[in-house]
Amino acid sequence: MEKNNNEYHILREITPLSEKDCFYIADRHKTEFTYPMHCHGEYELNFIEHGAGLRRIVGDSVETTKDYDLVLIATSELEHVWEQGECKSEDIREITIQFAPHFFDSLIDTNQFDRVRSMLDKARNGLCFPLDAIMKIYFLIDTLPEAKGFYAVTQFLTMLYELSFFTDEARELSSSSFAKVTQQANSRRVLKVQQYISEHYRDEIHLNTLADMVGMAPTAFSRFFKQRTGKKLSDYITDIRLGHAARLLVDTTMSVAEICYDCGFNNLSNFNRIFKRKKSCPPTEFRETYFKKKVII
Numbered sequence: 001m002e003k004n005n006n007e008y009h010i011l012r013e014i015t016p017l018s019e020k021d022c023f024y025i026a027d028r029h030k031t032e033f034t035y036p037m038h039c040h041g042e043y044e045l046n047f048i049e050h051g052a053g054l055r056r057i058v059g060d061s062v063e064t065t066k067d068y069d070l071v072l073i074a075t076s077e078l079e080h081v082w083e084q085g086e087c088k089s090e091d092i093r094e095i096t097i098q099f100a101p102h103f104f105d106s107l108i109d110t111n112q113f114d115r116v117r118s119m120l121d122k123a124r125n126g127l128c129f130p131l132d133a134i135m136k137i138y139f140l141i142d143t144l145p146e147a148k149g150f151y152a153v154t155q156f157l158t159m160l161y162e163l164s165f166f167t168d169e170a171r172e173l174s175s176s177s178f179a180k181v182t183q184q185a186n187s188r189r190v191l192k193v194q195q196y197i198s199e200h201y202r203d204e205i206h207l208n209t210l211a212d213m214v215g216m217a218p219t220a221f222s223r224f225f226k227q228r229t230g231k232k233l234s235d236y237i238t239d240i241r242l243g244h245a246a247r248l249l250v251d252t253t254m255s256v257a258e259i260c261y262d263c264g265f266n267n268l269s270n271f272n273r274i275f276k277r278k279k280s281c282p283p284t285e286f287r288e289t290y291f292k293k294k295v296i297i
Contacts, residue, residue: 011036011037011038011039012038012039012040013038013039013040015040015041015042015098017042017098017099017100022099022103022152022153022156023097023099023103023153023156024042024097024098024099025095025096025098025145026095026096027093027094027095027145028093028094028095028096029091029092029093030092030094031089031090031091031092032084032092033081033082033083033084033092034084035081035082037057037079037080037081038080038081039076039077039078039079039080040076040098041076041077041100041101042098042099042101043072043073043074043075043098043099043100043101043103043120043123044071044072044073044080044096044097044098044099045070045071045096045097045099045160046069046071046072046073046082046094046095046096046097047068047069047070047094047095047096047097047134047141048065048068048069048070048082048092048094049067049068049092049093049094050089050091050092051065051067051068051069051082051087051089051092051094052065052066052067052087052089053065053085053087053088053089054069054083054084054085054092055082055083055084055085055086056069056071056080056082057079057080057082057083057289057290058073058080058126058173058174059078059079059080059125059126059173059174059175059178059179059246060174060175060178060242060243060247060279060286061126061174062279062280062281062286062289063128063173063280064085064086065082065085065087066131068134069082069128070128070129070133071126071127071128071129071173072120072123072126072127072129072163072170073123073126073127074101074119074121074123074124075123075124075125075179075181078124078125078126078174078179079250080126082094095141095142095145097141097144097156104116104117104120115161115164115165116160116161116164118164118167119163119164119167121184122167122170122172124176124179124181125173125174125175125176125179125181126172126174126179127167127170127171127172127173128170128171129163129166129169129170130166130169130170132166132169133162133163133165136162136163136165136166137159137162137163140155140158140159140162141159143155144156144159174243175239175240175242175243175246176240176243177198177201177239177240177241177243177244178243178244178246178247179243180247183195183198189214189216189224190224190225190228190229192213192214193210193214193225196210196213197210197236197237198240201237201240201241201244201263201264202262202263202264204264205264207221207222207233210233221233237264238274238278239278241263241265242263242274242278242279245259245262245263245271245275245283246279246286249283249287250287250290256268256271256272256284259283260272271283
């Protein structure tokens, strides 16, 4: 990777969504995926049927899809792509719905929209829904391309509302540090600790220091943090560091060793091992995957 990083760019997609449209929808049947890695300012809900074996990249998440795949990306600039991978299907159906962030401006702070707002907040990292959620809204998304006018809008809103009941079961894809998403938490103590970790991830971070910050005993704080975030503190810190490392792999020509130490890891072999375990590939392969899917524009 000796090339100048300025030679490479993520394709910024100009979507067909007009200022007078609530959303844009494309319903396609295809045998292969050839569109390059891209990003765009609009939010996106992407549904794929009969796509087992596709390789989905959202931020620093790289996964192989099953027969059905449904992902909501509620942020701008987050790189994503679906590529052929090992998919052998001869009739893949893809329904892509793109909508502007301001579509919900008059609704976002209402009590009735609270569930959807929470889902959109979580989807800033990309959100992958379980099969139960897909089956729940299958009829709605299957028939939405044929719906017209006002009824299409109400059907779309109904679909988002139904999906919002599966927010807790859905998986966040990209790490927040890679997606450059500011952490949000219901607990002021957790938020204070997250902000500290975000600012000091390059340094050694000690449990006692974090516990003292919020006036708790170390053991009690560890339990509290896991209850509120769903992650052990050590795993959370590792994920933040890995997200920053993945971003540097994509955006810079720094060596893997330089990135390792810059992101708070103090052992290169340990960094490579953890990166491969968490990202399903070593750092060099992750970088190559991104550069192969970039285009020169």
